[in-house]
Every structure is written in C-alpha cells, then in structure tokens.
Amino acid sequence: MSPILLGGVLGGLFGLGLLVVVRRLPFLRKPTADDRISPYLRDLGGSEVFAGVVDSGSPFYAIVRLFGPSLRSGARRLERLLGGASSIRRRLARAGLERTVEEFRIEQLLWGTALFGAGLVVSLIAVSLGAGNPVGMLFFCALLGVLGVLARDTYLSTQVRNRERRLLAELPTVAELLALSVAAGEGPAAALDRVARSCRGELADELKRVLAETRAGETLVRALDGLADRTGLLALSRFADGLAVALERGTPLADVLRAQAGDIREAGRRELIESGARREVAMMVPVIFLVLPVTIAFAFYPGAVGIRLIAG
Numbered sequence: 001m002s003p004i005l006l007g008g009v010l011g012g013l014f015g016l017g018l019l020v021v022v023r024r025l026p027f028l029r030k031p032t033a034d035d036r037i038s039p040y041l042r043d044l045g046g047s048e049v050f051a052g053v054v055d056s057g058s059p060f061y062a063i064v065r066l067f068g069p070s071l072r073s074g075a076r077r078l079e080r081l082l083g084g085a086s087s088i089r090r091r092l093a094r095a096g097l098e099r100t101v102e103e104f105r106i107e108q109l110l111w112g113t114a115l116f117g118a119g120l121v122v123s124l125i126a127v128s129l130g131a132g133n134p135v136g137m138l139f140f141c142a143l144l145g146v147l148g149v150l151a152r153d154t155y156l157s158t159q160v161r162n163r164e165r166r167l168l169a170e171l172p173t174v175a176e177l178l179a180l181s182v183a184a185g186e187g188p189a190a191a192l193d194r195v196a197r198s199c200r201g202e203l204a205d206e207l208k209r210v211l212a213e214t215r216a217g218e219t220l221v222r223a224l225d226g227l228a229d230r231t232g233l234l235a236l237s238r239f240a241d242g243l244a245v246a247l248e249r250g251t252p253l254a255d256v257l258r259a260q261a262g263d264i265r266e267a268g269r270r271e272l273i274e275s276g277a278r279r280e281v282a283m284m285v286p287v288i289f290l291v292l293p294v295t296i297a298f299a300f301y302p303g304a305v306g307i308r309l310i311a312g
Contacts (some may be wrong), residue, residue: 009124047247075105078149088156093230095159096202108152116141116149163202164233168268170203171235172261179257188247206231222245235264 059139079085085101090101123137174195181191189211194208206227213223221244228240239260 014272033067036051071109073108075108077100078105078108080307089234091156091160094232095156095163096205097159101289102154104152107184109150112145112148115151116145119144164231167206167231167233169238170199170201172264172268174199174207175239175261175264179254179261182257183254188243188253223285235267239264291299 079101082137088101088104092101092104104240119141123132123134123141125135126132127134161289177195177198178191181194182188186194192207193211196211199207210220210223210227214220218226224240224244228237231237242256242260243253246253
C-alpha cells in the first residue's frame, strides 16, 4: 500500500473515532424521554429491545448492548427511509417471530454492517495489492451494505413461506385428530387442548395460543378469527371459519372437520400436480441449452473433421 493511501486510511479512522468521541460528550448529548423513563420501567419487562435479536449468552450480546443507542437511532432512521412498518409487523406475525419492528430494523442494520465490513476487508486487501480503485471499492462496500439490509427482508419472506408450508402440511392431520376427539365426545375446547398437547409443530403452537387467549377471557370464536388473521393462509382461514360457524350454529363439528381435512388434502394434491407441471417446463431449460448443444456437437464434429481432411 502506498504511503499516501495508508495515511488517508489512518486519517479517516482517526477522524471517525474523534467524531464518535465528540458526539458522546455529556454537554452535547441531551437525554431523551426514553432515557429518563426507562430506569423506572426496567422491572416491568418488555423493555429489552435486543431480546429477540441476540441471545444473552451470545458473545455478540455485549457488543449489541454497547452500541445499543446507535443501533436504535439507526433503526429509526432506516424505518423513516424504508417505511412499511405495518407490512413488516404482519410478516413477522405470519413467520411466528415474537419481535417488534424496531428489532427487525436492528437485525437489518447488523446484516448490512456485517456485509459492509466484509466488503471493506476485501477492498483493503485488493487496494493493497494494487488491484482496485479506492472510490470503486468504497462504492462496492456501500452496495454490499445495502444488499445486506435487503437480504434480511428477503429472508423474512422466505421464513414466512417456509412456515406457511409447514402449517399447510400439518393442517389435515390436526383436523382429523380434532374430528376424532370431537367424535369421541369431547367438547371443542377440550379437543383443541388434547390435540395441542399431543402434536408438535407450528399449528400446535398456534392452537396453544388460541387456548391461552380463551383462558384469558376471549371467546373461542374470536380466538379462532385471530388465528386466521395472524396466519393469512386461505386454507387455515377456512378451517377457522368452519370451526367458528359450527360452534355458533350447532353444525356437527366432526363432519365439518372431516370435510375440511378432505378439502385441504385435495388442495395440496392439486398444488403438487401444478408444481410438477411447472418443474417439467423448467427441466427443459438444461436439456435445450446444455444437453442438446453437446449432442449436436458430438454428431456433427466428426463429419466436419472428415470433410476438412478430404478437402485438404
């Protein structure tokens, strides 16, 4: 690395450190209302903003707590820049993540910072070897940081899809178990309790939440409506609506649950057939662009070589 570039890097780091120190001076930093009130609300619980981001046993917990004010400020700026808090809140609920929008924004900042740091290390190595332009490398690091922020949002959508897939896979079995419990003489709440205790999975956790809401004073119908609203799945909404209608109007619940299970299995079978048809079209891409050119080359290359030898 040239002395000018080394001096520029060291000067930039020194200036950044000096800026951080100056910004944290007591007479320049006014405490916010949250800073004044939070010591008196510490024992109430729920004030730990990093509980869902980093586990307290993780080695990164001290770093997150150390830079907590900066991360919260960055999360607020990122929220003002990107927006969409209601969409994120809805997707977090559909993914089954007990986190707030602020915690999700902090995760995005951490992902972006991690990729920015990795790009900075690669850029410094490339510049020291004389294989890159410093301005271009800085733009490359900034691009990696933005991609890290967007990658966390994309990963959240992937988590939502994976959880919805698991819910749809568990729903027919849970519906049939509920039908068996109701047919054996148990009431709807007791059947839900038995199935929730017997099963393991995402849908069983949702049923436990429904039962917890009913024990807290909510009616079973409203708790089932909340389940349908949280998941956002059409099949699960029909399942919850069918249970609610059967409870309100006195329809035989076992028959409704068996019909629901049959409809869900039939819908899964149709989706599987449609997915197979789409995959069949996708399988033609490597055949046309990889296998077919190689086959043509093997078929015509010996003839072309023979013609060339004859002509020579």
